[in-house]
Structure formats: structure tokens, C-alpha cells
Amino acid sequence: MSKNKHKTLVWTCVAVLFAALLPFWPIQTAAAAGTTYYVDSSGGNDANDGLSPGSAWQHLSKVNGTTFAPGDTILLKSGSSWTEQLYPKGSGTAGNPIKINRYGTGAKPIINFNIASLFANGGEFNSNGAVFLKNQEYWELSNLDVTNNLGNGVSILNFNGGSLNYIRLNNLNVHDTAKNGILLSSDGETISKWNDVIIENNTITNAGTQAAIRTEANRIGASTTPARSTNLLVRNNVVTDSKYDGIVVTDSTNPLIEYNVVNGAGTTAGYYDCIAGIWAFSTSGAVFQHNEAFNVKNTNGLCDRQGFDADYETTATTFQYNYSHDNAGGFLLVMGSAFQVTVRYNMIMEAGFNGSAGGHLTAYNNTIYVPADAVNPDITSDTGTENMIATGSSKNNIVYRAGTVGKLPTDGAMKSNNLIYGISLPTSYNSTNLNVDPQFVGPLPTTMPIGINNVGAFRIKPTSPAINAGALIASNGGKDYFGGTVVADDVPNIGADNRYNTPPAAVIVDNGTAGYQETSGTFSNSSLPGYNNSSTRYSNAIGASVKWTPTLDAGTYKVSIYRVVNSSSDNNAQVLVNSAAGLSSPISVNFTSGTSGWHELGTYTFNAGTGGYVTNTFSGNSGKNLRADAVRFEKIS
DSSP states (O other), X not given: OOOOOOOOOOOXXXXXXXXXXXXXXXXXXXXXXXXXXXXXXXXXXXXXXXSSGGGOBOOHHHXXXXXXXTTOEEEEETTOEESSOBOOBOOOBTTBOEEEEEESSSSOOEEEXXXXXXXXXXXXXXXXXXXXXXXXXXXXXXXXEEEESSSEEEEEEEESOOEEEEEEEESOEEEEESSOSEEEEXXXXXXXXXXEEEEESOEEESOOSSEEEEEOOOBOTTOSOBOOEEEEEEESOEEEEESSEEEEEEEEESXXXXXXXXXXXXXXXXXXXXXXXXXXXXXXXXXXXXXXXXXXXXXXXXXXXXXXXXXXXXXXXXXXXXXXXXOTTOSEEEOTTOEEEEEESOEEESOOEEEOOTTOEEEESOEEEEOTTOXXXXXXOSHHHHHHHHTSEEESOEEEEXXXXXXXXXXXXXXXXXXXXXXXXXTTSOTTXXXXXXXXXXXXXXXXXSSTTOOGGGSBOTTOTTTXXXXXXXXXXXXXXXXXXXXXXXXXXXXXXXTTOOOOOOEEEETTSTTEEEEESOOEEESSOOGGGOOEEEEOSTTOEEEEOOOBOSEEEEEEEEEOOOTTBOSSEEEEEEETTEEOOOEEEOSSSSXXXXXXXXXXXXXXXXXXXXXXXXXOOTTOBEEEOEEXXXXXX
């Protein structure tokens, strides 16, 4: 599958005739650093000094003709409206940004830049954005209403500017734009990128071509290696009915995209326009979490239409705690040059793992519900896609098919410990995959709920077979979809809900209990306390040895020995573990350093019964003693 989503910023060149007849404001310097300026579209006058509400400026062209200093503030009167572009000059500094906000009560001030106003007003004739900054840094823009039927809503451009810092876009209402709603971009012949950018709490409605929110750094000539922006946060934004993409983050390192909602994308995209709700292109370490993407359309289109996407040149991308539903292309697209994609603890109310990830997808502890009327019901959409999961790893997922449509990959792609209901398991699937009802709380909805916190029907009952049935996952994130704890070294549930999880009781063989045997040498009681503050045993006989034999179910166990630490304990005890694989190599354990407690010997697989054991043999070192207490066997799968 090919796609070309990484669009180049299009500059609109406007030939303005009779420029001499239009008013023009020369660039002037602000009065003093830390000054507040007021602008009132109906009650202001550009002959005023702008330093108080009573002496406010009137036109944005007056603002555009001023170079502001670090710490300055520009306040636009609430209820005001301009058919001009806002393009102030100057930059702030660290700790002293330049701020644009509003004053007074009422509606947010409106900046309505359109094709008619372009010819009707003097000043800067750059149609790139209704609100525009170029090669400027340390700016905060808040509480504006922005629209532009000619180009972008808010456009922040780095053109051959190197690395620029600190942009804050907060609580903006951007709507009805011809191009992007909010665009943070870079261009030129030298490396240009951004650092320390937060785009949050904005609403973007009916954005045009490209995206509602888009961030970029630039590529140099024909180079395939872009500049990478850093410290980028896109948070708590609401996108509604974007004509093309919803939120697109490109060319950045470790961006965080969280708590956003995209309701409707691709509303007018063409047949070959490949769009998605929330996605990354050419990023490293991107994290998408706590987002909701739904109603991504397929009205006219052929390709994609997923809620989420790890696209070309992405590395180490994580999708976690997201809610995806009612998307024409399903949940996730993963492209061929995307590496190390982790998908965990998501609520997926349709199916669709599409694309070809080249074996670099890890999907675990997701809850996937396939409604009877799902548009894209398949877990994988075609033969090529099956390899995406098959050559990666898929564990601990619930797949519930409510209807009769929707297929699983047939090559054993759902690797292990998945719970699949409503469809028979292919014969290639191993026996750790369950084919039973997960016992959701219900009632299961016929229409998917809206809101990331409104999926309680898909939590599990306390009798669910998913409880304690998962496989142990290293570096598992520590939380489930609902915020519950997932302990790193305890067997988890299957699915995105880890409640009612209780790790199986460990098997502990203590001295003086069944399975404990002093096999060589003479042992005596010790006053040194051991596990559970119980008494311990010791011997200084050459060749002294002790053995712990548990009664186990078949499975994999983490094995630990309790060290009774004392200066007179053995500093080179020789421990052996006998498992299904046979006798281990000697494990040297020092009982003289640190504090008393459990010491892990490793992970071993045991057959059912009493065939496995652990031994500890005295090293024979002078002045030392073999300490014998307890051994613990914790089942992990």
C-alpha cells in the first residue's frame, strides 16, 4: 500500500494591484518591554497610543506594523471582529514571552481573514494564516476565534530559522478554514525545527485540506532525514468534521499526543486521499494516549480511514489507553517502514489492524469488540496484513465478535493468551488462546458510546475467564485502560481491564515443612530469623546440602531463595535448580552482604508434580555456615 500524506506547505501568492491606493502601516517599535496594548474593533482609534482600554487601537494592521518586545501583551477586546490578518512582529525571550489574549466580557474576538478582506485592507498581504507568525519565538496565543476561507487558521512558520522555541496555542476556536486549522511548520534550505511547543484546549471545526492540527519540521533538499522538533505536546483538543486529517504530528522526537477527541475526519476527502484521525509521520518515540477517534469517513475514498496510524519513518510509537470506534477503516494503520509499534490497553469498538509493519507490531491487553454492523470487521484486512501481526507479537487481547462477519488471521498471528469469542479458532492457534465468553458487564450497546470514559459495559465481571489468564509482559506500562494497576511481575488479565486480578498464591517450601530435606551434613537451629520471621537452620559441615521440593502445577515459575544475611553466612553458596529442562548451572549466592530477603534465581518451566527442586550446597569456606530457610515458586504463566 502506498500513500503520500506528507504534503508540502502551499504558499498562495497574491498579486495586489494599485497597492499605492491601499493604507499602509510602517513597522514601528513597541513603547517599552512589558507593555500591555489594547485593540478594540469598534471603539478604538489607530491614532491612540493603545496603552489602555480607553485609548485602544482599532485595526489589526496597527498591531501588524509594530515590533513587540519580550514581556509585552496584546489584548483584543471581547466581542470585537476583524476582517484582517493578525501578523504582529517581534519575539519574546525565555521567561518573558509575548502574549496575545482578550480583555472584557463576551464572545472571543473574531479574526475573519478571507479573500474579500485580502483586497480590502492594507498591511501584510500574506495569506498563509489568519493568525500568522514567521521566524518568531516565545509567543503565547489564547482565547481567539479564528476563521479563514483562503488558507490556514493559525499558521506558525519557521523559514530557515534554525531551532525556534516556545510556542503556546491555548483555548483557540478555529473553524471553517480552507486549509489547516492550526499549522506549525518549517521550510527553507537549512534545518528548521521547533522546541517546546504546547497546543492545547483548542476546538477546531470544519478544517479544510490537510488537517485540523498539523506539526512539521523541514527536510533539506532530497534528504530523507528530516529535522526533528522536540518537546511537542498536543493535548485536550477537540476536532470536529475535518475535511481531511484530524491531528497529524510529523518530524519530531518523543512527541506526546493525549486527551484529544477527533469526531469526523475525511468528510470531503477524495477517492485517493488517504487520511486518518490521529497519526504520526517520521517521528521517534511518539506516544498517543487517552485519545478518542471516531467517525473517520469513507464517503468518497479508497484508502486508509483509520482512527490511528503509525505511518512511514516512525520508530518506537506507542498507542495506549485510546478509544477508537465507528471508523470506516477500523482502528489502526501501520505502514511498512514503521518500526517498534506498541499497541496496549486500548478499547477498540471495531476491528482493523491494517498495513504491513514488517514484524514490528506488539499488541497486548486490548479489548476489541466487533459489532454486527461493523464497516471494517476484520482483525486484519488482507493476506499481506496478516503478516503484520503474525511476525510481531499479539498477546492478552480480548476479541469479541457480535455478528457473523469478521475474520482472524489464519497463520497463528494471535500468538498466545488471547480470548476470542464469537468465532472459531483456526487450528494454527496454540492452546493458550481461549475460545469462551469474556463475560462483559454489559448490556452491550447497539450504538457505540461517545466519550472515552463511557465504555463501562466492556469491563469484565468478577467471574470472567479473562482474570489471571494473561501472559506476563515485560515493561507493561503499569496501568490498564481504566487506571487500574498492572503489576510488572504478576500474571495479568486478558484484555484492557485488569480489575479482580489476584496473582496466584506462591508455593513456598520452608524449613520444617513438607518438601524440605537436609540431604547431607548435620544441621542445627539458628537464632537468626528467616522468611515470615520463622526459625532457620545452619551447618558448617563440609559438603552440607539442603533440598526444597515443591508440588507444582505445570507452568513457568519465578524461583527465589530466602537469604539469611549474616557475616558468618556462606559467601559463595552453590545453588542448583532442577526444572523441566534439567539441572541448571551452579548459581553462586552471597549470604553475607545486603539485607535478608528473597533473592531471585531466575525463571524456569516445571512439569506438574514433584519432579522439580532446588538445592543449596555449602562452599566449605572457613568460618562460614550454610544457611537454610525457604524457597519460593511464583507461577507467571
